[in-house]
Amino acid sequence: MNATIAAGAVRTATPPSFGSNLATVAQRELREAVRSRWFVLYTLAFAVLGLGVSYVSAAGSGGSGLAGFGRTTAGLINLVLLIVPLMALTAGAASIASDRERGMLAYLLAQPVSRIELLLGKYLGLAAALFASLCVGFGVCAAVLSFKGEGTRVASLVWLIGLSMGLALSTLSVGVLLSVLARKASAAVGAAVFLWLTLVFVTDLGLMAGTVAMRLRVEQLLALSLVNPLQVFKMWSLHAVDANLDVLGPAGLYASEEFGGRLHAIFGLCLALWSVVPLAVAAAVFSRRSPV
Amino acid sequence: MISIQGVTKRFGRSTVLTDVSLDVLGGGSVAFWGANGAGKSTLLRCVLGLLRFDGRITVGGHDVLRAGKHARMLIGYVPQELGFYDDLRVDEAVRYFARLKGIAPRSVDAVLVGVGLPGQGRKRIRELSGGMKQRLALAVAMLGDPPVLVLDEVTASLDACGRGEFVSLLSRLSGTGRTLLFASHRVEEIAALAERVVVLERGKIETVTRASDFSGHLGADSTLHLTIRADARDSAAAVLRSGGFAPRHNGVGLLVPVRSEHKAAPFRLLADASIAIDDFELLTARSTPGHAHTEVHS
Incomplete structure (x- = not known):
């Protein structure tokens, strides 16, 4: 397989396949993420806050102690909305830019590995790390609730993990795009945090302000909500848990009445687009940009 | 083995x-020589396919x-300074890059001993x-016994002792029929490793010369x-010619053959003429590996 030479003569060697390189890079990325402090801290924070949310939701409903997982779900949705995009955006933003900054990117690309293999491998490795983090966080939460004798609705848990993963994949794509565009890791992570703030707070406030100031029609309000992957996640989670979007106001009511059973497909398509399009743009930019 | 045709970047x-x-x-051994910005590293990066070019x-x-x-x-590529993942163990790094090259090293220990x-x-x-990291980079570069080694100012970050050892x-390691392409600012490296020297100036090949002619011993x-602006x-x-020396330009300064009893004289002459010397090296020993079948032309 390997080339050996005599002076002036070369036997060609076959480089590793696309899948092999993808797996190698992804495993390395997963291992680095699992060893890193951010992974452990985010996972711990997620589990601890999840348990906290259970107490709060129980108190809110007049009960005492830990709430069952079904009732906790609504609280967890808000927790996921805050933590998961932050995890994914910052992890993605640091991925390529930090390698470029320490000279590692050029060194990696000097090996028989293509740019697409490297980018996708990193994306998959980070996605696996995020999935592990979500499973650990939700799992600890569910295990403790079960141990305390509260019922755990497995279907809700699985839905929530799946949708959280969809949100993670879409925001991870955006983070990777920021990482490809930025020269320095600090700039990429800074942009990621700014974007997170924008998606979490400014968009909500902006929608409210827009509704009042510009007298947005309900369908326009829904369309604007679908532009934000966090809003998509929120609507989809509520729809999946109790199939009722009334709590989201007129836009939710409109969505339920107008689209009904097609909402799963619409929300899924939105998150899929948020996952694929930024990653495709990142790949296009990365394939042409100097790694130095 | 390596063909570079009409490359403009x-x-x-x-x-x-x-x-x-x-x-x-x-099997050829070619050094790229030139001032900072002459295009040495850029050319090597083009050879690695890291940069797009015409x-x-x-x-x-x-x-x-x-x-x-x-x-x-x-x-096999060795950069100027390695930015390996710091948390990785040495054996993990070797295995990781071995997998990227599609090989399974029989023994990481043997690779490291090498x-x-x-x-x-x-x-x-x-x-x-720093020196150990460069050795690790060399170990990774040699994985799979590649027929070409590309080295980009690999001793620039090492001290004098580390440079000599490296x-x-x-x-x-390179003198076994391997093709060697490297950029360097150091004459002693060129004397030790290169068979031919390509002098780059402002992105163009100025001259191609035999390494034995490059440092110009001329009986000295x-x-x-001497590195001079x-x-x-x-x-x-x-000034040096008027003092009886035979200096030669080499892209970043002058090469001045001297006899051992006159080593300080060029410094005195230039100081008297108020010409500043930015840096200097004294080259006393060299060896040229006997590579076969080398052809370099511009």
Whole structure:
């Protein structure tokens, strides 16, 4: 397989396949993420806050102690909305830019590995790390609730993990795009945090302000909500848990009445687009940009 | 083995390489010499397919832009300074890069012993010195026994002792029919490793010369390499000639063959003429590896 030479003569060697390189890079990325402090801290924070949310939701409903997982779900949705995009955006933003900054990117690309293999491998490795983090966080939460004798609705848990993963994949794509565009890791992570703030707070406030100031029609309000992957996640989670979007106001009511059973497909398509399009743009930019 | 045809590289409006053409046959050892910004590292990065450029480069018949993976399978690369993942253990790093090259090293320990890092496999990379990191980079470069080694100022970050040891290691490992392409600012490296020297100036090949001619011993005991600002080099050369020396330009300064009893004289002459010397090296010993079948032409 390997080339050996005599002076002036070369036997060609076959480089590793696309899948092999993808797996190698992804495993390395997963291992680095699992060893890193951010992974452990985010996972711990997620589990601890999840348990906290259970107490709060129980108190809110007049009960005492830990709430069952079904009732906790609504609280967890808000927790996921805050933590998961932050995890994914910052992890993605640091991925390529930090390698470029320490000279590692050029060194990696000097090996028989293509740019697409490297980018996708990193994306998959980070996605696996995020999935592990979500499973650990939700799992600890569910295990403790079960141990305390509260019922755990497995279907809700699985839905929530799946949708959280969809949100993670879409925001991870955006983070990777920021990482490809930025020269320095600090700039990429800074942009990621700014974007997170924008998606979490400014968009909500902006929608409210827009509704009042510009007298947005309900369908326009829904369309604007679908532009934000966090809003998509929120609507989809509520729809999946109790199939009722009334709590989201007129836009939710409109969505339920107008689209009904097609909402799963619409929300899924939105998150899929948020996952694929930024990653495709990142790949296009990365394939042409100097790694130095 | 390596064919560089009409390569031009621009960064925005700045042209870093202009129509560079060069063929290096298998087993050849070629050094790129020139001032900072002359285009040495850029040319090496083009050979690795890291940068897009106009023109064509093939390694072992593979176009580095269209079949980059195949071309890079034939290349072991050592950069100026390695930015390995610090948390990785040395043996993990070797295994990781071995997998990227599609090989399974029989024994990581044997690989490390080969570059003078015995028993270092369990160490974290952050615990290694600069010299040890360069040895690790060389170990990774040699994985799979690639027919081409590309080295980009690999001793620039090492101290004098580390430089000597590393060059000696390189000389031993590369002198086995491997094609060697490297950039260097140091004459002693060129003397020890290169068979031919390509002098680059402002992105163009100025001259191609035999390494034995490059440092110009001319019967002298040793050679002084004086780094002098470009605008003062001609007047410095004139001063030295008037003092009975035979200085030669080499891209970043002057090479002055001197006898051992006259080593200080060039400094005195230039000081008297108020010409500043930015840096110097005294070259006293060299060896040229006997590579076969080398052809370099521009």
